[in-house]
Amino acid sequence: MPHTSPASTSTPALRDYQLKDNIWASQGAVFLSGTQALVRLMLMQRQHDERQQWNTRGFISGYRGSPLGMVDQVIWKQGDRFKNAGIEFVPAINEELGATQVLGTQRVESDPERTVDGVFGLWYGKGPGVDRAGDALKHGNAYGSSPHGGVLVVAGDDHGCVSSSMPHQSDQVFQSWHMPVVSPADVSELVSFGLYGFALSRYSGAWVGMTALSEVVESSTTVDLGAINAQTASWKSPQEVQALTGHVAPADGLHYRWPDLPSLRIESRLQDKLAAVAAFAKVNSIDRTVIDSPQAHIGIVTAGKAHHDLMEVFRRLNLSEDALAAAGVRVIKLGLTFPIDASRIQTFAQSLSDILVIEEKAPIVEQQLRDLFYNAKVRPTIIGKRDAHGQALLSGLGELRPSRLIVQVAQWLQHHAGQALNIPHLKVRDFVPAMMQSNASDAVKRLPYFCAGCPHNTSTKVPEGSTARAGIGCHFMANWMERETAGLIQMGGEGVDWVSHSRFTRTPHVFQNLGDGTYYHSGYLAIRQAVAAKASITYKILFNDAVAMTGGQPVDGVISVDTIARQVESEGVLALAIVSDDIKKFNPIKKQFPSIATFHPREDLDAVQRRLREVSGVSVLIYEQTCAAEKRRRRKKGELAEPTRRLMIHESVCEGCGDCGVQSNCVAVLPHETRWGRKRKIDQTHCNKDYSCSNGFCPSFVSVTGGRLRHKTGASPEARAHLMAHAARLPDVHPRSTDSPWDLLITGVGGTGVVTVGAVIAMAAHLEGQHASVLDFMGFAQKGGSVLSFVRIAATRQQLNQVRIDTQQADAVLACDAVVAASPEALQTLRHGRTRVLVNVHETPVADAVRHPDMQLQTDLLVEKMRFSAGSEQVETFNAQLLADQVLGDTLASNILAMGYAWQLGLVPVSLAALEQAIRLNNVAVESNLLAFTVGRLAAGDPAALKEQALTEPEPESLTGFIAHAIRQLTAYQNAAWAQRYENLLSQVNDVAQAADLPDDALALTVARSLHKLMSYKDEYEVARLFSDTAFQRQLDAQFEGDYRLAFHMSPPSLFKAPAGKAPRKVMLGAWMRPALRLLAKGKFLRGTGFDPFGRTEERRLERRMVDQYEARVRWVLSDVLPQIQPGQMPVLLDLLALPLSMRGFGHVKLRNVRAAQTRETWLLHRINPVQYPRPKEQADGQQLRGIAIRRA
Template sequence: MKHSAVTLEDKYATDSDRFYLTGTQALVRLPMLQRELDVAAGLNTAGFVSGYRGSPLGQVDIQMWAARKHLENHHIQFRPAVNEELAATAIWGTQQLPLTRGARYDGVFAYWYGKGPGVDRAGDAFRHANYAGTSRHGGVLLMAGDDHACKSSTVPHQSEPALMAAGVPILVPADVRDLLELGLHGWAMSRWSGRLVGFKTVGDVMDSAASVEFDLKSFRIRLPNGEFPDAGIRLPDVALEQEARVFAVGLPAAVDYARANGLDRIVMDPPGARIGVITAGKSYQDTRQAFADLGLGDRAPVRLLKLALVWPIDRATIQAFAQGLDEIIIIEEKAPIIEQQVRDTLYDCVNRPTIYGKRDPAGQVFLRDYGEFTSSELAIMLGGRLARIVDNDDIRGRIGFLKDQATKIARGEILAVRRPFFCSGCPHNTSTKVIDGSRALGGIGCHTLAMWMDRSTETFSQMGGEGIAWIGQAPFTEETHVFANLGDGTYFHSGYMAIRGAVASGVNITYKILYNDAVAMTGGQPLDGQLTVPQISRQVLAEGVRRVVVVTDEPEKYDDVTDLAPGTKVYHRREMETLQRELRETPGCTILIYDQTCASEKRRRRKRGTFPDPAKRAFINAAICEGCGDCSKASNCLSVQPLATEFGTKRRIDQTSCNKDFSCVEGFCPSFVTVHGGGLKKRQKVDARAFDLPDPVLPSLAEPWNILVTGIGGTGIVTIGALLGMAAHLDGLHVTSLDMMGMAQKGGSVFSHIRLASDAAQLHGLRVSRGDANVLLACDMVVGASKDALATLRAGVTHAVLNTYETPTGDFVMDTNTVMPGARLRRAIADVIGDGAVDALNATALATALMGDSIATNPFMLGYAWQKGLVPLSLDSLMRAIELNGTATEAIKAAFNWGREAAVSLAPVAEAAGISVEVAAPKTLDDIIAGRAVHLPAYQNPTTARRYQALVAKVRAREEVLFLGGTALTEA
């Protein structure tokens, strides 16, 4: 592959049949492919996409906007909706087009997207649209995003039951390529059956990326034999006739289509197989990886059926699959959707096999119906079943390792946890504070994190139900008032109705409407429509609220605003406590609109030059700071960090992450210094040398090579995964990458799983399996030593590159006595793989000193790992991947090269950075006492110094007598 010919637009180019893209980007390309299919068939169709963002579909709108030109060229309209229900209704409208006058297209193919809770919300619209049916040249897919592990949700969810209740057939893709292939089949199925078609997605598919080969020219749609069912939309229509078409015609037609196109496939069928496995989607990938974890791969002695259509299943396919089997294992997460249908299908068969699903034949739990599975769990289960027919010491050894590893990790101590936390300068740091004697009710949004802080914020509701729980509590308690947090995105989505309900009920409640000017939780998107503070004030006053106030960090920006609701006053955020006390005493429903731009969005806009960047900086004079932590209490800010000094732990402001909120200055402390009128003097980059480094010996790819990158949300971990994935694609390798973030963009833990292979058949599960990591690139020690990371390590297999820089966690903000256990974190990794397999260096300090910005840390570490021979990718491909990324290209290349030189010889790199790698000799007790005695006259007066020396001498003399020369108390 010619590197210069590859561009990021390849994933949307009509003439490209091999491309690298994410699951979300596949959903962008999908309607383009459908349009091309229709044009080739002589149809003039258009496309329509609508929905509401939410993990794992939180980036659909961002990617759609980025591909706007491509979509327009393919006659595809993207219209994000106010909420999921309205989006579903708009999708229904596309199928009504042939019934109207003036239609300019033969039909409109459409898809709805939304998170699992959005499936529940849109259920009534789905049922109405599905009963009405689709148009012959239209078709509808319902992209349901499920979060089985509840990594970015308030509850775990599974969309199949809701879709089944609406009579919607369900397809389940297993990987990025499946999103394209099954997506096209889904629209064809929708047209043939006249029904909406469900399309279940999960994070392991949507948050992954892969090098995909897909040739539209060779893609074929085979219509079932017989006449067109004609079960779609029509006028006039009758409700009971609609129901009959759904169940008597539409669903059987969907099954016919799946069978005609071979969507359900037997992918393994060795001669004499007595055990069968049925699975679908992510569970299929996990099952294939489980066989690899057992050392069997495609040689596993089982018949394996991969389902695409999980409801309704094709009974004929199941009956044929079951022939000659003694037992069938059904692997699916959550509820037994497939299992119940298989049991029903085989119940009347004479020689039916024994079925293992959620329960075994004895009625005991076999596979749990909650949480999610990993390939390692499935390997232990499958290995146990196969042990009856395969006498193999290697399999038993692998099962033993997996069990032992799980036990060790479970028993291990949790040294530190990097939980999601408010960003530096986040408006929620101030807006979610609650006055003494009151409590707040949480809701959906970043502000939910307040529930895990010392903020008297209790419980939460579904999106749009914020505060309404109080209506059910108020008549039965002596408590007279509560606050309720409501984000502006949720207000626009459905929260406005909650305020209407609170007013109608007459309860005493104050809604804090957190106006942040962006949907920060899913990437900083704008609201799906126009919403301003004056509009909100007028809307809520018209609903009958008793009082409206606006609180902001910039009250002066309202000096010329004339369209606020009558009686609405604007206050500085410093008056929050007083205002909350007043509102608490005001009967009825009151509103506090907190107006401050999202910190992350503020940073983005400043980089683009579209947001003011005040020439002001805050610093802490360490000589005056006494380490009391009042600044952390006042600001709740991660940029207030510990500073180790010879006089104890002080505080410092991390200028790299500071968003200039300045709430830390509100603490009563003389150590703060604010500098006005000047910018931060950026460290000078050290000129990159003319690197002349030896080429490393790169690993063989006879077996898949697994890299786990760990770090902190918002620091570029996902970018490293993307660079590695693109470089592998350029090298012609097969690659999958999976970014596991949850809410980690808020400073939490991020894991990027990158798997490389020379043969696509070697790659199945998207996650690095237990004990299978070849490389741990731990850009943050806390995440690198977490149980999830440690579980992937194995002595003799894994080599770790560890950044020893200690970035404080949110625990430090809430408890200023928190100490980062750096040495123990490093030890935890070394205990698993051995000291010789760990390369530890302070990459952040080195990269920041060399490049002038801590963002250079991760490419520095990548360069180090590559030079150590731990990354089997060519240098040319890595450099081209950096160029394609298009951000700070030369700086990232330079950081990568500095990392390479550090891998060859650390000392000259540290010297260039002005950092000593020599370990300073520890000070003697006399040195410590003398240093304090010199300092105290300047700090206070000579008398203080003399008193100090006398006291220490007295304690020292007594300690030497009592503890035989001990000095621990004296040193303390």
């Protein structure tokens, strides 16, 4: 039933809004992301100059890096229109060269051959990029800006270390360069403060730094262009500034000039520039007195994002601005944080005895206030990071949040104005996370991982006995993939730390991973240093043709494998190898490579690395394979041909051993639950045609060449029409009160469209006149990691304050993925009895499942965590992917379906019309998404309509049903007598279980599954039978259509013997094998006889022996163990009887798994009967051992 919902206000949805308005609209309200704001401000500056009849141009350069990783993407999406608007964008190969390019723009105005009046320049880079470009930026600021130009230096600061190697703050370094700093608090101020920065730069001759915090630049919200235009129109001209302040520039001016040779005059001019900044700020201020009071005796100074955190504290304490003013509290928000406007602060501080400074991280403003008032006759007490007694007060660690301020602010106000303010008694839930349950699902994490078919799956492997060092790039994720990879160094320093390290260790050699983007950025200098130092190191240059970590941008320049080869050879490397997944492509251009280059297919990677690690000196291995994500993008655009070959896994042949995952490390090889246990399947939607999974030692892989994927149609047109008719009769969702914001947290998996859900909801709120913000925290999420989308909606901008949903403040959680929703980051937003949680219980595998075949997501326990934190009655579950697959034929719109479910429950506070319009504006699979949204609404509001169409989750199979299927399968496997042997033992188990009055079927089901596994071992006859069975053709027809041909990936023992220490080779056998397989299947009557040509191998003898041994084990359990078992021993007994289920695989993989199971068996027997079975001497890991790399024929 629908609850009282946070629906929209009655404001109708606007019908003429377009997504391009975000960048190009000249008036009204637009919905703008932080990155778009940086691009838009350049256009607005150009428009401002045109109104002044100045013939200027804009110029942007910098280097991508989170949170500024998508600036170039936003610009490129504008096409030629951006350049035609008078803005040039020239990406830089690194940060300092980008800053140098921007410096050049300020020379234009003094060039007698100039074609424009001036050029305003914007440099951008993440915090570490500011450090790297320090020399260029410092010199640029010292040389200065031009009167019709100006420079804005945008620093992407990651205070919370969301996607950086460490937290970062740029304010201090800007201050050390005498560079003024503006600190935007939100997306709107990114635009307005950016425009202010250009005006300030033009007047003062200084470059102006602007901080762009992660929470600001990675958020989106409604921006009022009219308010920004009005603000900029009010700024005084340079002439007015001089007239009003009496400021006079030095005789030689403040701006860029030449000659400007090295001298102390440059230093003194920096001081003159700061004086000009002070004069400009005095009459053109972006500081704002938020709360004033004629009888004020205490004051609060805020800056940047911290201001919104403070205002949220006031809201939670129910303290209005009027009440604070009446109590003598004055609040000012600083926009210019260095240098602070001394005259304005002195006016603010009049009559104040105490000032509390609230700012992010280091005490930039606080220290300036102390300096200002240190020698003053009347000095207010100034506190911030420390109180008046020198004790820690407001932490500089991490990010500020309202919950990290509320206690200190409340106590300070209580102490100084408690009699005048009615400060409520704080409850613990106001500032600490809710209690979180710890259970067996704690180890389940949604870690980012290499994409399906990623080159790094192969390229980051190292030979046994070697180690590798990580660097900047996606390949850094090898650190958590059991790849003997460790370490991190600053971008461009890769391998140089080994120069010194190598002199004090017995380790003779290391590999150093180096991305092609990093190589081009600065990494080639690291190679030069290693050569100069004669270090023994192999650089693995991972040439992937795209900067995948920040969105798939091309490397900023011309770079190729042969160019790199010639460069490193000229530097003096001693050995050079080229490895590729398509090595033949280099045959026509081999002459362009240096003579020391050797060429190898990727199957030879291990041998090549073993050779290079013996080189005494610097060697280079260039691993060439295009980024998988980039391949997918190019195929969608038609720039790269789609391979005609796909892989599929024969479900019945597959043993679920996971060796295909060991060989490929690929997330497109998914766990697949079947009646016979967990198998593997290829996710055809996300497979990028790398094919390395077929190297798993298993005959289940089939290549399908030609044809096409069969598109599932889902529900029939008649069924869809029936559902739409039911949806039209769904009850309306009632509006909610607009007295407070509505906080909706959306959790999901990167790359599945969860960010789109947040964007659609926020855009819908914008369309109908509400105010909304959305903050997406993704980190490495584009690699399948966690995504948290914080959506906040309110009637007015003043109600929104900060963009992040704070501790225990979520009104609702839409858990598109249960793993992410059960993470501490998400659970801390829940409040018991208040937060409603809608959980999609579809199990999307986590990355660890690639390496651990038996890993369980334990969704029930994940949901239990949410029930514990929010309250059982607050949590509702459903399966979005199941419904999407049944109705739409695929799961691509499952998150939109979940949004529909949430809307019908009243968890999404926008109107139906606005949401549907936002879906249309998104312009991606519009009709499919609208249908998915409607099905979600039906699932919540009229589930009976879905049941009428049989759109429900199937019931789990019973014990009786499983045994019946097993008997039929064993009859087909061998004969009726073989199946009767199975049935006889199961009858004995059932009889004893009933006599023992066991509470469930766990014992019988465990034996049923294990015995079936042993009795249906997949020898040559069974594999041939399964490939000849009509079920295989049905599986093919369900996935493919059209004219296709098959090839089988097998390793016939009669053809290929395993070399010593290596796995047997696999070959592709064509469709001619199908008649041969049908013939071989008929020979099953030879199985187990003296005439069986395959029955003498170690593997076959072991398989026959294990059937007898297990039957004996079961009879022993029934007669000796079960009658005297203790209650706590039953799980151990079930583990013992389930051991055959872990004896999976083929050949050497199966033999190793059997040995691991036998080792575990001794421990389980000891736990059941320690007297009869002594404690084993040592415990072996029960997990599957890593497979041997497969060699192709």
